[in-house]
Amino acid sequence: MLAYLIRRLLWLPLLLIIVSFITFTLGYYGPADPIVALLGQHYDPEIATQLAREYGFDQPFAVQYLKYLERIARLDFGESIKYRNQPVLRLLIPRLAITIQLNAVSSFIGVVLGIGTGVTAALWRGKWVDRLVVFGVVFGRAIPVFVAGPILLFLFARTVPVLPAGGWDGIFSRSAVLPVVLLSIGPMAIFARQTRSGMLEVMGQDYIRTARAKGLREVAVVTVHALRNAFIPLLTILGFLLGSLVEGTFLTETIFGIPGMGQFAFEALGGRDYPVIITVTLLVAVAYALGNLWVDVLYGVVDPRIRQA
Amino acid sequence: MSTQAGADLRLGMTTRPVRPRRTLWGDVWHRLRRNGPAMAGLTIIILMYLTAILAPLIAPYEYDKIDLEQVRAGPSPQHLMGTDELGRDVFSRIVWAARSAAFVSITVTGFGLALGIFFGVLSGYLGGRVDMLIMRLGDVLFAFPGLLFVFFIAATIRPGLIAWVKAIGLRDLARSGYVDYLVVIIALSLVGWPGLARLIRGQLLSLKKRDYVLAAQAIGVPTWRIMLRHLLPNAMPPVIVAVSGGIGGIILSEATLSFLGIGLQPPNPSWGAMLYQYYGYWRTELWPLLFIPAAVLVAIVLAFNFVGDGLNEALNPQLD
Numbered sequence: 001m002l003a004y005l006i007r008r009l010l011w012l013p014l015l016l017i018i019v020s021f022i023t024f025t026l027g028y029y030g031p032a033d034p035i036v037a038l039l040g041q042h043y044d045p046e047i048a049t050q051l052a053r054e055y056g057f058d059q060p061f062a063v064q065y066l067k068y069l070e071r072i073a074r075l076d077f078g079e080s081i082k083y084r085n086q087p088v089l090r091l092l093i094p095r096l097a098i099t100i101q102l103n104a105v106s107s108f109i110g111v112v113l114g115i116g117t118g119v120t121a122a123l124w125r126g127k128w129v130d131r132l133v134v135f136g137v138v139f140g141r142a143i144p145v146f147v148a149g150p151i152l153l154f155l156f157a158r159t160v161p162v163l164p165a166g167g168w169d170g171i172f173s174r175s176a177v178l179p180v181v182l183l184s185i186g187p188m189a190i191f192a193r194q195t196r197s198g199m200l201e202v203m204g205q206d207y208i209r210t211a212r213a214k215g216l217r218e219v220a221v222v223t224v225h226a227l228r229n230a231f232i233p234l235l236t237i238l239g240f241l242l243g244s245l246v247e248g249t250f251l252t253e254t255i256f257g258i259p260g261m262g263q264f265a266f267e268a269l270g271g272r273d274y275p276v277i278i279t280v281t282l283l284v285a286v287a288y289a290l291g292n293l294w295v296d297v298l299y300g301v302v303d304p305r306i307r308q309a
Numbered sequence: 310m311s312t313q314a315g316a317d318l319r320l321g322m323t324t325r326p327v328r329p330r331r332t333l334w335g336d337v338w339h340r341l342r343r344n345g346p347a348m349a350g351l352t353i354i355i356l357m358y359l360t361a362i363l364a365p366l367i368a369p370y371e372y373d374k375i376d377l378e379q380v381r382a383g384p385s386p387q388h389l390m391g392t393d394e395l396g397r398d399v400f401s402r403i404v405w406a407a408r409s410a411a412f413v414s415i416t417v418t419g420f421g422l423a424l425g426i427f428f429g430v431l432s433g434y435l436g437g438r439v440d441m442l443i444m445r446l447g448d449v450l451f452a453f454p455g456l457l458f459v460f461f462i463a464a465t466i467r468p469g470l471i472a473w474v475k476a477i478g479l480r481d482l483a484r485s486g487y488v489d490y491l492v493v494i495i496a497l498s499l500v501g502w503p504g505l506a507r508l509i510r511g512q513l514l515s516l517k518k519r520d521y522v523l524a525a526q527a528i529g530v531p532t533w534r535i536m537l538r539h540l541l542p543n544a545m546p547p548v549i550v551a552v553s554g555g556i557g558g559i560i561l562s563e564a565t566l567s568f569l570g571i572g573l574q575p576p577n578p579s580w581g582a583m584l585y586q587y588y589g590y591w592r593t594e595l596w597p598l599l600f601i602p603a604a605v606l607v608a609i610v611l612a613f614n615f616v617g618d619g620l621n622e623a624l625n626p627q628l629d
Contacts, residue, residue, distance in 0.1 A: 018449050023461075142610040144561055146568045146581070147603045150588035154599060158591055165591075243454035250460065254569065266569070269464035281461065285452050 008293050012286070019285045020072065023278045024065055072282075078275035082268070088279045092261065096283075099253070099260035101171040103245050106180045110187030111241075115234075117188070118195025123222070125200065133192055140189025145248050148185060149255040152178050166257040179252050186244050190237055198230035205229075232303050235295055242291040246284060333546060340623035347619025350612035357609060360404055361411030370398040372405035373576035381595055390601055393586065397576075399598060403605060405578035410609075413493055414559045418552055420498035425505025425548075430536060432506060433513030440510070447503035455500050459562060462496040463571045470495075486577040493563055493572045501555065508551055512544035550620055557613025564606055580606050 052058050056067065071078065077088040121133035156178060157165035164175045202208065203226055211221045253262035261280060268276035331339070341347050360367060369387075376396035384391045390399035432443040450458065470491055474483040482488065516522065517540065525535050564581030566572025573579035575586065580602040587598040 015449065015452055019452065022449070138611070138614070139607075142614055143607055144565065144610065146565055147584065147606050150584065150591070150599055151603060153588075154591050154596060158596065246454040247456040250457065251565070251569070266460075269460065269571070277461070281453075284454070284457060288454060289452055 005293075005297065008296070012289055015289060016282060016285065017069070020069065020278065020282060021065070023281045024068060025061075028061055028064065077279040080268075080273055080276050082271050082273045082276075088275050091276070092264070092279060092283075095259060095261045095264045098168065098171075098258065099249055099262060102176070102179060102183065102252075102258065102260060103249060105171055105176070106183035107187050107241060107245060109180065110184035111191050113184070114188040114191025115195045118192040119199055119222070119227070121192065121196045122199030122203065130196075133196065137189045137193045137196075140185050141193070143185065145182060145186070145251045146255065149182050149252065152182055153255070166255075168256075168258045168260075175256075179256050179258060182252050182255075183245070183248050186248060187241050190241065190244075191234065194234055194237055195230060198233050199226060202226045202230045232299075235298050235302060238298070239292050239295045242288060242295075246288070337620065337623040341619050344619040344622065346615040347623075350615030350619070353608055353612035354616065357407050357612075358411050360407040362408075364404050364408045368398075368401035368404040370401040372397070372402050372578040374398065374401070391595075391598065393595070393598065394590075399583075399601060402578045402583060403580070403601060406580045406583065406602075406605075409490075409573055409577065409579050410560045410563060413490065413497070413563045414556050416494050417497040417501060417559045418556055420494065421501035421505060421555070422548075422552060424498065424502035426509060426541070428502060429506035429509025430513065430541070433510035434517065434532075434536065434540070443506065444510070447506060450500065450503045456562060456565065459496045459500050459566065460569070460571065462499060463492055463566055466495060467492050467571070486574065489573045489577055493566055496566070497559055497562055501559070505548060505551065508548055509544055512547065513540055516540050516543055546624075550624060553620065554613070554617040557610055557617070560613075561606070561610055 049058075056064060059067075068078075075089070077092075080086050080088050080091055083091060117133050117136075121130040124130050153165055156163045163177055167175050169175045208221060208225055211225045212218075216224075249260065250262040250266060252258070253260045254266055257263070261283075265277065265280040267273075268280065341351075369389075374397060376392065376398075379388065379392050379396040381394055382388055382392045382396070388398050388400065390403070392398055393402075428443050428447075432440040467488070471483050471488055474488060474491075522535060522539055525539055530538075563572055564579065564584070567574070567579040567581030568585045570582075570585065573582055575582055583602040584599070584606070587595065587602065590596055590598060
């Protein structure tokens, strides 16, 4: 397990170098000139050359890339091109904080509600609760974020105007309600589905019959014996959850105008703000890799059979 | 089972009545046909592709026909779903968008499959360093949430692609909206292949040790022939399932890109771009328009989910 963990961690810096190389190359040979994006179509060529020298854009590729790697090693991600003289990191951190709050709250709500409804459905299999959950899951899985977003906005900002249509006043404000609902639909549907089928499978096992036979109360049977074992397959989808959250954040922040990392990155893509794009890309790669690693470690914790392998 | 019985029959080794011979896909179809949601899904999918093919016959107007005298008109016999702020017929645009979705999904599937087979075969059959290199490349692509990578590619290659198209002398093409399709197709194809390559590689690795392959090698059948005649056809069934499951995802990705304004852009017809445009109307009287592309997209995703689940169940009947 430890050797495996170390091997996985060693792969991480290599992955980062490759990812930075790809993004840097696309940025370097990318035809979109960030200087033109900054100055607009009718720019003064002299200012452009001066700016290019200032940013080091006139040097050969290898030199620029090595310099870039060296700066990254010092956690210096350069300055944004759009917000002049502002280090990318300083721009990114407050936005990242918003994104993390939003994601943490939504995935927590989504996972808890999803497991809850999944267990409920499995315990009342075939009853109306179960049918309702199954039906809800089918739609929850099928409705894309960018379809549900506008519809939620329409329902709660126009038809029954109780919530603001956008903006951000912190995670505990009314402005966070719609984005959180939107971001938790997906995880909730996936977790409800997986929990339900996991519970149904586990409830048919011999050890559940044994537990009942020795006179345990049903609550104990479900929580101690069934749930713990139904959790294992849930970990697999935790990895998927991570990916869908990143994508969902991009869309949700864009739809509701939340000043988080997703919106920032999207704005940077439009403005060819390469230092920002590359930093966000690296950050997402690290987060994604660490997330997947964490899921693998959790596997070992939950299921001792895997630890030995 | 059925092939075994069929083989016995041909050899004249049995006299008992046998079940009519069925292929794997015949079996799957038989089970799928009894699955209501899957058949409903299949119907929707077929309708979508038919609409795409027959778009010029079904749509009463061109997708970009602007009629400034009929701006923001409600539903009427002339405009079944009304018109938008430029007087474009909403129904026609919905119909033409089916063609965009069909075109993008078919080409991306084709390119993705071609790349996946190419790299998967190289990797699985040659092994060694080539295998290592290709699989690590796949790992790097897997290190991102897929759609984010697509956003990144789509947003970066557009200007370059336009410049390049101009440079090879196709100025009209560069100015037309068709470059958008190229952007979307390239971005989605690049992201789709590693999964397929992995799948094919895995299949080949297990197949190439089979006796019939060894036999073919022993009698000196050329490698390319073994590949085409023996390995690829047998590696295909799971690939076909994976690919058909991916088509819905491709249509959804195109819509997502277009919704974000980095995919197909107006006046090109796309459900995603229309959703974005109509969602901008939410404060105005045109709000009902929002629900048209929304309903179409949800119906199509549902359809693909139902067919995908149905196919899975039909291929693995023990899942219950």
